[in-house]
Amino acid sequence: MPTKPQDSQPESNRSISIEVDRAEVEQAEVDRADRSFDAIADHFEKKVYGGLKGDIRLAVLRRDIFEYCTQMSKDLNRPLRILDVGAGLAQISIELAAQGHTLMINDISENMLEKAKASAEKSDQVLDITWHVCPYQDLAGKLTDKVNGDKKDKFDLILCHAVLEWLAEPAAVMSFFDQHLTDNGALSLCFYNPASFDYRNLIMGNFNLLDNPEYKADNKKSLTPNYPVAKEEVESWLATHHYKTVRTSGLRVFHDYAPLKRGGHNDPEAVIRMELRYSQLEPYKWLGRYLHILATR
Numbered sequence: 001m002p003t004k005p006q007d008s009q010p011e012s013n014r015s016i017s018i019e020v021d022r023a024e025v026e027q028a029e030v031d032r033a034d035r036s037f038d039a040i041a042d043h044f045e046k047k048v049y050g051g052l053k054g055d056i057r058l059a060v061l062r063r064d065i066f067e068y069c070t071q072m073s074k075d076l077n078r079p080l081r082i083l084d085v086g087a088g089l090a091q092i093s094i095e096l097a098a099q100g101h102t103l104m105i106n107d108i109s110e111n112m113l114e115k116a117k118a119s120a121e122k123s124d125q126v127l128d129i130t131w132h133v134c135p136y137q138d139l140a141g142k143l144t145d146k147v148n149g150d151k152k153d154k155f156d157l158i159l160c161h162a163v164l165e166w167l168a169e170p171a172a173v174m175s176f177f178d179q180h181l182t183d184n185g186a187l188s189l190c191f192y193n194p195a196s197f198d199y200r201n202l203i204m205g206n207f208n209l210l211d212n213p214e215y216k217a218d219n220k221k222s223l224t225p226n227y228p229v230a231k232e233e234v235e236s237w238l239a240t241h242h243y244k245t246v247r248t249s250g251l252r253v254f255h256d257y258a259p260l261k262r263g264g265h266n267d268p269e270a271v272i273r274m275e276l277r278y279s280q281l282e283p284y285k286w287l288g289r290y291l292h293i294l295a296t297r
Ligand SMILES: C[S@@+](CC[C@H](N)C(=O)[O-])C[C@H]1O[C@@H](n2cnc3c(N)ncnc32)[C@H](O)[C@@H]1O
Pocket: 034, 035, 036, 037, 038, 085, 086, 087, 088, 089, 090, 106, 107, 108, 109, 112, 134, 135, 136, 137, 160, 161, 162, 163, 166, 167
């Protein structure tokens, strides 16, 4: 049966439906919670890191982070203390540990960190890694040595990759960074770029999704983030918290948009080479599915 257009509803019915809508919005606000990946660890591993998508993501992050760490470590004349918040499978952190740095690896999800530990165990080097399964919000309490009371709560580098968009209060993580970075410390912040959602749906003709700003994937396994944050908003947080941007990159600036795998798209190494090149070029980088900002204080 066709539903009546809103305007032809009697006044009293309209106010009831507005109240119901408001109640739904208020309930959704109350229900906001950080998203643990416990239930989707296998799905995430396969979907995100089981193919070229993940290889591109890691290639750009390695290029951006490793060179910077090598220089910082040389300047300080010691290995770095690095914290990875919401580390998931922790590939980059494990590689940094293999380069000799001291790592603290955190995730709210035990299943994700079990997978990360299993890959760390495969390393033939002795890795200096401390693991903490807990919300990052509980980490502060765990950073004091229980035996001698020493505080070890400052890091030269904090990695926070693809976590922001799963947090109920994403802006709150900025105070955590302030509290736990050394004076010259660096922040490696990688986050989902909401502009890429619009652009991909424009290309795919999914105009219905763009016409419906309330759209939320109801699929429990969906990897479309719950609380995406626009680049401009992240940049304003960084400015308010007195960070200076060292470099910005786009991750997957064209790969996800190509419906037709032709020419160079059939050569994964060539795709990674081009993604690396265009990840740093204007205007392409701003269309990356994720953006990476490396910033210092
Ligand atoms: C999309 S995954 C990203 C994993 C990894 N950083 C990467 O880039 O591949 C997001 C991760 O954040 C974790 N997470 C969500 N809320 C968290 C919180 N409050 N504290 C710590 N980890 C959290 C999830 O369990 C999940 O492993």
